[in-house]
Amino acid sequence: MKFQAPKGTQDVLPSFAAEWNWLETSFRNTCERFGYGEIRTPVFEDTGLFLAGIGEGTDIVHKEMYTFTDRGGRSITLKPEGTAPAIRAYVQHGLGAPGQITRLYYVTPAYRYERPQKGRLREHHQCGVELLGASTADADAEVIDLTVRFYRGLGLTGIGVRLNSLGGEQCRAGYRKALLKFAEPVLKNMPEEFRERCEKNPLRMLDSKDESLQKAMRDAPNIQEYLEPESKEQFDALQDLLKTLDIPFTLEPRLVRGLDYYTGTVFEVQTDMLGAQNALCGGGRYDKLVELIGGPPTPAVGVGIGIERALMMVNAAKIHTPEAPRPDAFLVALTNNRIEVAKIVKTLRDAMIAVETDPEARSAKSQFRRADKSGAKFAVVIGDDELASRHATVKELKTGSVLKVAFELLVTHLKG
RNA sequence: GCGGCGGUAGCUCAGGGGUCAGAGCGCCUGACUGUGGCUCAGGAGGUCGAGGGUUCGAGACCCUUUCGCCGCCCCA
Numbered sequence: 112m113k114f115q116a117p118k119g120t121q122d123v124l125p126s127f128a129a130e131w132n133w134l135e136t137s138f139r140n141t142c143e144r145f146g147y148g149e150i151r152t153p154v155f156e157d158t159g160l161f162l163a164g165i166g167e168g169t170d171i172v173h174k175e176m177y178t179f180t181d182r183g184g185r186s187i188t189l190k191p192e193g194t195a196p197a198i199r200a201y202v203q204h205g206l207g208a209p210g211q212i213t214r215l216y217y218v219t220p221a222y223r224y225e226r227p228q229k230g231r232l233r234e235h236h237q238c239g240v241e242l243l244g245a246s247t248a249d250a251d252a253e254v255i256d257l258t259v260r261f262y263r264g265l266g267l268t269g270i271g272v273r274l275n276s277l278g279g280e281q282c283r284a285g286y287r288k289a290l291l292k293f294a295e296p297v298l299k300n301m302p303e304e305f306r307e308r309c310e311k312n313p314l315r316m317l318d319s320k321d322e323s324l325q326k327a328m329r330d331a332p333n334i335q336e337y338l339e340p341e342s343k344e345q346f347d348a349l350q351d352l353l354k355t356l357d358i359p360f361t362l363e364p365r366l367v368r369g370l371d372y373y374t375g376t377v378f379e380v381q382t383d384m385l386g387a388q389n390a391l392c393g394g395g396r397y398d399k400l401v402e403l404i405g406g407p408p409t410p411a412v413g414v415g416i417g418i419e420r421a422l423m424m425v426n427a428a429k430i431h432t433p434e435a436p437r438p439d440a441f442l443v444a445l446t447n448n449r450i451e452v453a454k455i456v457k458t459l460r461d462a463m464i465a466v467e468t469d470p471e472a473r474s475a476k477s478q479f480r481r482a483d484k485s486g487a488k489f490a491v492v493i494g495d496d497e498l499a500s501r502h503a504t505v506k507e508l509k510t511g512s513v514l515k516v517a518f519e520l521l522v523t524h525l526k527g
Numbered sequence: 528g529c530g531g532c533g534g535u536a537g538c539u540c541a542g543g544g545g546u547c548a549g550a551g552c553g554c555c556u557g558a559c560u561g562u563g564g565c566u567c568a569g570g571a572g573g574u575c576g577a578g579g580g581u582u583c584g585a586g587a588c589c590c591u592u593u594c595g596c597c598g599c600c601c602c603a
Contacts, residue, residue, distance in 0.1 A: 170601050174601095235603060370602095387598065443563095474556090475560095476561090483563040492561075
């Protein structure tokens, strides 16, 4: 084989495209039910956008970006996530007048240079929303509600949210210090590289999968006890709202997120069905991001949902998804008069009837086999006899029943 | 970036140094020649991921490389 899809990428073949369309349509419908408007941004951006937005200390920026120099000498990066570009567009086009609420949603590919694994690709797809201009628990609850409704709308049950609050800047700084101090004796015995990573982002230690660290961190200080009054109040209010909305959640003091821009509320939906890549979606509040990107101070909250992972869940749950569309009719041509056949096909397609034909004009047996495989409801036989009598032979493939239908009644018959 | 396991027909896989290039499914053709699904009979299709090496001889052994799967890191 000479060429194949690049490492970590996947083709979506016709037999699977239907379920992608179904999922995306479902997502769009959910968003529009909440009043969100779609935004489509370029697949690549100025590298600086992600350096500023995602944070230079994150793994994404540090080692996972698809960055290259274009012919004009610009540093370009394939977007590794959907939020920063959406916010860039929001700022660039002045979408949010002061005091205004802006609701955006997106469906986009995202690129990260990583070692592929189950549920982890170099090109994957995300859908997500951003709610800008509101700093309340109500806004947080709306985004979580939308997320859960989306999953439930796909037929997934047992969707539970893992919830935490990272607090405001001051309390987070205080907590970091407390955490580092607590972890110091443990880190001393860790490999250098690992230690550096933890010192750069101490919160990361909390959700590490390293067993000894997990164990050591069991008695680590709880961030929820470090929240300043406003954060605490908001976090409590959010929990009350989620209860009202019938959204099950668990408090996860160890839940932190890999992107620097989060502040306050963070959440995830996880599953145990995807091996090590257990996050179905991740989101939270990022009140500083708009400013970082050069906009006016604007509170915001959002979520990013992995499409491939959602589809894996749907399939694992054996949820029935739509199949590829089938033609209404398959025209079996048993004549050399291709012009007359073409006229009939044209008439049917003009009438919005989905018609498939065999362009190779094979034997009757072969064409019927194809008709059967196409999944068409009817086989419409046009041979010299039919052309002479101006009546088509129409066979309903499921039942095998056959009848003659006058050409001028064909459209009506096939539609019925 | 690190570690483990894999790559043989379109798909799922057997073969682990000497007629071993195979099976099932799929595909194509046909069964008194204008009627599918079942059955039966034929048939097409593979530089055994790629490159190098060992050997009289290599899908099979060794090295390199590439892609995939699984894990670490991290995340969707």
